[in-house]
Structure formats: C-alpha cells, structure tokens
Amino acid sequence: MHWFYSSISDSKALLSDEEAHHATKVLRLAAGTEVCVFDGNGNGWKAILDPPFGKQRTASLVRKLEVEEKPALSLAVAPTKNIDRTEWLVEKATEIGVGRIIIFFSENSERKKIRMDRLQKIAIAAAKQSQRLHIPDIEGPLSYNEMLKAEAKAHPLCIAWCGDSERLAISEAVKKGEKPLVLIGPEGDFSPNEVALAIANGAIPVHLGAARLRTETAAVLSVAAYALHKSLQ
Structure with missing residues (x-):
C-alpha cells in the first residue's frame, strides 16, 4: 500500500503538489485506490483516493491508525564534508x-553550507518508506554557540566525543522519561573549548563503544542505542 504525506482537514487529506504528482503521474493511481496518508505529527489514516482535480489530489479518510508517539531522542549534529553522508544520516535516523535533527557548524566543520530543504525531503521519504507517522523536525543551521544557548535549558544534553575523560553509555546517562539531545561533532571531533562549554551547560559526556566512528555512524548508532534501551525498559 502506498503512503503519502498530506495535510488533513475534516475528513479529507490534501496531498502536497509533489505527492499529488507522484500519485497521479508516476504511480498512475486511479480513484478508489486504498492508500495510507499521514500528517508527520504521529497521525495516520487508511484512505481512498479521490479523482484528480487539476494538479491537486485528495483522499477520503476511512479509518484512523494508532497514534505514534513522537520519538524522545533528538540529535544535534555537525554536517559532514561529504553531503551524501549527512543525507544518509537523516534517512537512517528517521x-x-x-524527534528532531538540528544542524550546527562547529569549529572543526569543513562544510559551511547545507540545503535544509533537501534534508527535509529525505526525512519525508524515509518516514514513508519505514511507515513512520512522525517526521523529525529538521532545524538550523546554527552556530555551535547558538545551538547550545537555545537547547541547554530545554533538554538533558549528552555530548559524544573521542576524549580520554570518563564517559557514560547513553543508557547510563539518560533517565527514564527524559527527552535527551545528543551532540555529535564533525570530522575532527569537537574542540576542547566546545566540549568544556557543553559540560558547563550541563552536558553529560557519553561514548558509543571503543571504536572511533564517523560522524554519521555515531549519530545513527546513538539513535539506535537509545531506541533499543527504551524498548527494554
């Protein structure tokens, strides 16, 4: 069954222009086809496609799916020099x-520009592919200091870095019911000043095992480790 990201009003789903084109011109789905539509905020429905109206496409809602809770963990990550790796990160984390993916630029960041609209499209496609009803908020780009200032008092912070100081596993650092934000640095890692600033703002240093991981691998592993930990609680 095909999934479509849509805006919902009363008993109708309005597919975005891109989704409407895909349904009508690419998939050539006829009126009466059963589909799933979702709003990206945890709500989804079984629905029946209506006939095309110009470039627009709507669907009549039939049955509401079980509401999906928004994932508790969020990421703040410095983009990789090779943008394909950042896009892979967004896809797999979704x-x-x-819950959220915040893009920030660090002292050691080699990439200083990024297309946020493309990352949002990748997140939507990944949610559809995995049949998730939540699309993560893709935010930024921000400077490292801007990100810390905005987030330090809003969430428990964990900073994953490759230093020699004592660090906890994510499962040890995060208490039940918390909604943590995990900070992942760029190639070259966080600078000592950035680590000190994060810790001064309450961040708990965490590790992701003994191996030295790429930025995108560390980000995806942190999401997977937290998801596994939560499922076992």
Whole structure:
C-alpha cells in the first residue's frame, strides 16, 4: 500500500503538489485506490483516493491508525564534508526514530553550507518508506554557540566525543522519561573549548563503544542505542 504525506482537514487529506504528482503521474493511481496518508505529527489514516482535480489530489479518510508517539531522542549534529553522508544520516535516523535533527557548524566543520530543504525531503521519504507517522523536525543551521544557548535549558544534553575523560553509555546517562539531545561533532571531533562549554551547560559526556566512528555512524548508532534501551525498559 502506498503512503503519502498530506495535510488533513475534516475528513479529507490534501496531498502536497509533489505527492499529488507522484500519485497521479508516476504511480498512475486511479480513484478508489486504498492508500495510507499521514500528517508527520504521529497521525495516520487508511484512505481512498479521490479523482484528480487539476494538479491537486485528495483522499477520503476511512479509518484512523494508532497514534505514534513522537520519538524522545533528538540529535544535534555537525554536517559532514561529504553531503551524501549527512543525507544518509537523516534517512537512517528517521527510519529508526528521532524527534528532531538540528544542524550546527562547529569549529572543526569543513562544510559551511547545507540545503535544509533537501534534508527535509529525505526525512519525508524515509518516514514513508519505514511507515513512520512522525517526521523529525529538521532545524538550523546554527552556530555551535547558538545551538547550545537555545537547547541547554530545554533538554538533558549528552555530548559524544573521542576524549580520554570518563564517559557514560547513553543508557547510563539518560533517565527514564527524559527527552535527551545528543551532540555529535564533525570530522575532527569537537574542540576542547566546545566540549568544556557543553559540560558547563550541563552536558553529560557519553561514548558509543571503543571504536572511533564517523560522524554519521555515531549519530545513527546513538539513535539506535537509545531506541533499543527504551524498548527494554
């Protein structure tokens, strides 16, 4: 069954222009086809496609699906030099389940520009593919200091870095019911000043095992580790 990201009003789903084109011109779905529609905020429905109206496409809602809770964990991550790796990160984190992805630029960041609209499209496609009803908020880009200032008092912070100081596993650092934000640095890791600033703002240093991981691998592993930990609680 095909899934479509839609805006919902009363008993109708209005597919976005891109989704309407895909349904009508690419998939050539006829009126009466059963589909799933979702709003990206945890709500989904079984629905029946209506006939096309110009470039628009609507669907009549039939049955509401079980509401999906928004994933508790969020990521703040410095984009990789190779943008394909950042896009892969967004795709896989969305599939596993992440609430927000905040893009920030660090002292050691080699990439200083990023297309946020493309990351949003990748997140939508990943949610559809994995049949998730939540699409993570894709936010930024921000400077590291801007990100810390905005988030330090709003969430428990965990900073994953490759230093020699004592660090906890994510499962040890996060208490039940908390909604943590995990900070992942760029190639070259966080600078000592950035680590000190995060800790001064309450961040708990965490590790992701003994191996030295790429930025995108560390980000996806942190989401997977948290999801597994939560499922076992």
